Amino acid sequence: MVSVxxxxxxxxxxxxxxxxxLLQRAAHNGPSHxxxxxxxxxxxxxxxxxxxxxxxxCTNEGKRPCGECRACRLLEKGSYPDFxxxxxxxxxxxxxxxxxxxxxxxxxxxxxxxALRPAEGRYKIFIIQDIHNANDSFANKLLKTLEExxxxxxMCLTALxxxxxxxxxxxxxxxxxxxxxxxxHVEQALCNQWQAEPAQAALLARLANGRLGWAVxxxxxxxxQKERIEQLQMLWRLVGADRIERLTMAEQMASNxxxxxxxxxxxxxxxWWRDILLAQAGNFEACCNIDQxxxxxRQAALLPAQQVQRYxxxxxxxxxYLHHTVNTRLALDVLLLQMPYTEExx
Ligand SMILES: [Zn+2]
Numbered sequence: 001m002v003s004v005x006x007x008x009x010x011x012x013x014x015x016x017x018x019x020x021x022l023l024q025r026a027a028h029n030g031p032s033h034x035x036x037x038x039x040x041x042x043x044x045x046x047x048x049x050x051x052x053x054x055x056x057x058c059t060n061e062g063k064r065p066c067g068e069c070r071a072c073r074l075l076e077k078g079s080y081p082d083f084x085x086x087x088x089x090x091x092x093x094x095x096x097x098x099x100x101x102x103x104x105x106x107x108x109x110x111x112x113x114x115a116l117r118p119a120e121g122r123y124k125i126f127i128i129q130d131i132h133n134a135n136d137s138f139a140n141k142l143l144k145t146l147e148e149x150x151x152x153x154x155m156c157l158t159a160l161x162x163x164x165x166x167x168x169x170x171x172x173x174x175x176x177x178x179x180x181x182x183x184x185h186v187e188q189a190l191c192n193q194w195q196a197e198p199a200q201a202a203l204l205a206r207l208a209n210g211r212l213g214w215a216v217x218x219x220x221x222x223x224x225q226k227e228r229i230e231q232l233q234m235l236w237r238l239v240g241a242d243r244i245e246r247l248t249m250a251e252q253m254a255s256n257x258x259x260x261x262x263x264x265x266x267x268x269x270x271x272w273w274r275d276i277l278l279a280q281a282g283n284f285e286a287c288c289n290i291d292q293x294x295x296x297x298r299q300a301a302l303l304p305a306q307q308v309q310r311y312x313x314x315x316x317x318x319x320x321y322l323h324h325t326v327n328t329r330l331a332l333d334v335l336l337l338q339m340p341y342t343e344e345x346x
Contacts, residue, residue, distance in 0.1 A: 012051050013051050014044065014185055014189035014212050015186075015212070016048060016178055022176065023051075034154070035049070035157065035173055035175075036157045038158075038178065039180075040160065040210070041213075042213030042214040042217070043181065043213065046129055047212075048178070053083055054071075057075060057121045081119040081121075083125050084113060086106055089101070089103060101134065102128065102135070102138050107138045107142055110142065124152050124153050127158070128142075128155065128157045130160075131158065131159045132165055139166045181211070182210070194216055202290060206288040206289075206290060207288050209267075231265060235268075235269060235272060235339075236295065236299075238336060240344070247336070250335070253265075254329040254332050259322065259328070262322060263322070266318070266319050271289065274312065275296050276299050299342075302342045303340045311338060314334070
């Protein structure tokens with residue numbers, strides 16, 4: 001496996017410069033026993049935590065992480081004996097980062113494991129992903145370990161934001177809060193690290209909303225790119241559809257899609273309508289859907305800006321509503337009926 005050491009410090013991480021520097025100093029001066037990485041989904045929290053782990057465990061004194069020593073190679077394969085990745089699981093115990101939970105049973109394993117001395121490294125490092133999806137019992141069990149860990153243990157937790165984690169956990173960790181990456185950082189990383197074609201990198205970097213992990217996932221899966229076009233075409237049909245057609249579509253969507261797919265769709269629609277609004281303001285450079293420029297120009301000319309602006313608020317409202325309700329059908333009825341309308345063919 002080729003190790004990708006791309007940024008100035010040689011860390012396999014794109015962007016997040018200040019966080020890389022903070023962790024590098026920590027690795028040099030002696031790390032804290034617990035870190036909490038905060039930031040949006042797929043922004044690079046776990047990648048950064050892994051790079052930190054690799055730096056702490058690398059055996060090459062000259063340049064850490066070297067990407068070549070036994071520790072670095074095993075860590076990249078996920079098989080280093082003193083490294084543990086704990087992820088949310090479904091009821092059957094399979095990893096499920098969308099709807100899974102970190103469960104009480106997993107806490108017992110961690111507590112047992114933390115106490116054992118490292119097999120070959122200086123440290124034993126645990127990455128616990130999506131701690132916002134931990135049940136309270138797990139979180140409470142973990143508290144004591146976070147409070148009085150053995151000197152060899154380092155816990156790296158990841159979560160979406162501070163408010164989604166128990167305050168008692170937050171207060172025991174050093175916080176590393178990541179912001180969305182700049183478009184050009186994502187674009188560069190896609191070209192240099194993932195060998196994307198320039199046009200594709202430019203498009204995905206704009207659609208990614210600062211999340212490199214999301215862009216990489218799209219790049220690897222050509223199906224998702226085809227789906228995006230189909231979903232945009234559906235949206236364009238809806239713009240010219242009457243009330244009955246829209247309600248029929250809402251019914252179909254409510255029965256066919258799970259919540260995660262719906263949130264993905266809402267995100268795509270939000271980016272689309274934001275592009276229309278930007279185009280109406282003459283700000284074409286800021287548009288995300290750069291492969292659909294002629295369609296953006298056409299819709300921007302046909303639809304009143306006020307309607308588009310109002311609809312962006314509706315999208316936001318419905319998204320919040322869907323996070324808290326089971327009445328998906330009602331939410332989708334509103335969402336589709338309020339979409340801007342034109343009789344002209346778009
Ligand atoms: Zn190494």
